[in-house]
Amino acid sequence: MNIKKVNLAQKLATFSEHWSPKIVGELNNQHVKIAKVKGDFIMHQHDHEDELFYIISGTLFIEMNDQTLELHPGELVVIPKGTPHRPYAPEEVHIMLFEPATTINTGNQADSDLTVTDLEKI
Amino acid sequence: MNIKKVNLAQKLATFSEHWSPKIVGELNNQHVKIAKVKGDFIMHQHDHEDELFYIISGTLFIEMNDQTLELHPGELVVIPKGTPHRPYAPEEVHIMLFEPATTINTGNQADSDLTVTDLEKI
Numbered sequence: 001m002n003i004k005k006v007n008l009a010q011k012l013a014t015f016s017e018h019w020s021p022k023i024v025g026e027l028n029n030q031h032v033k034i035a036k037v038k039g040d041f042i043m044h045q046h047d048h049e050d051e052l053f054y055i056i057s058g059t060l061f062i063e064m065n066d067q068t069l070e071l072h073p074g075e076l077v078v079i080p081k082g083t084p085h086r087p088y089a090p091e092e093v094h095i096m097l098f099e100p101a102t103t104i105n106t107g108n109q110a111d112s113d114l115t116v117t118d119l120e121k122i
Numbered sequence: 123m124n125i126k127k128v129n130l131a132q133k134l135a136t137f138s139e140h141w142s143p144k145i146v147g148e149l150n151n152q153h154v155k156i157a158k159v160k161g162d163f164i165m166h167q168h169d170h171e172d173e174l175f176y177i178i179s180g181t182l183f184i185e186m187n188d189q190t191l192e193l194h195p196g197e198l199v200v201i202p203k204g205t206p207h208r209p210y211a212p213e214e215v216h217i218m219l220f221e222p223a224t225t226i227n228t229g230n231q232a233d234s235d236l237t238v239t240d241l242e243k244i
Contacts, residue, residue, distance in 0.1 A: 005199040027172035027200045050149035077127040078149045
């Protein structure tokens with residue numbers, strides 16, 4: 001058994017593209033992902049999966065039907081399944097995501113140009 | 123629906139005891155917990171659950187049979203189910219845990235004085 005720690009800053013330094021989550025950990029059929037995001041994402045929802053956003057650096061906005069959250073480093077939010085949400089980031093933000101291994105980034109908008117499948121493990 | 127963000131520093135400021143995880147988020151039958159730890163924990167294993175440790179502040183050591191990991195802020199590790207491990211912290215460390223809602227902190231040593239059940243949600 002070779003159990004290795006994961007340094008998020010080191011992993012973040014290995015890629016530059018936006019809105020393309022990378023898998024950095026797996027446990028209990030859940031994935032831990034990191035991503036760099038900047039600009040606008042699409043409104044979407046995950047019908048069967050709750051999704052956690054944790055902010056590593058930068059300021060992430062998540063627009064929902066009745067409010068827009070502003071998230072800073074050291075803050076997290078759980079978006080319950082079935083909740084339409086649209087992340088956006090005027091400046092680059094680094095995030096960590098916890099969600100089931102089955103989750104697709106664009107949820108019910110899986111035919112979007114922003115959809116990423118076959119996520120890279122780094 | 124009232125979706126609120128969680129500020130980890132604010133939550134950490136609400137308690138001081140060691141080795142007593144508090145629940146700060148729930149998703150997909152998993153719990154997100156935070157804890158302050160200092161001193162020695164016991165060697166234990168979780169027979170059915172993988173467990174994620176993420177370091178918010180301080181230096182956490184995790185002793186296993188064949189290695190001891192030293193974890194710093196911004197680092198995480200997934201301890202696979204069935205792996206004996208013993209966390210210890212010479213100085214206070216703040217951690218975030220991600221694990222199934224069924225996980226008990228002392229795993230197969232659930233009769234320990236360190237066992238905490240009925241975790242507080244903060």
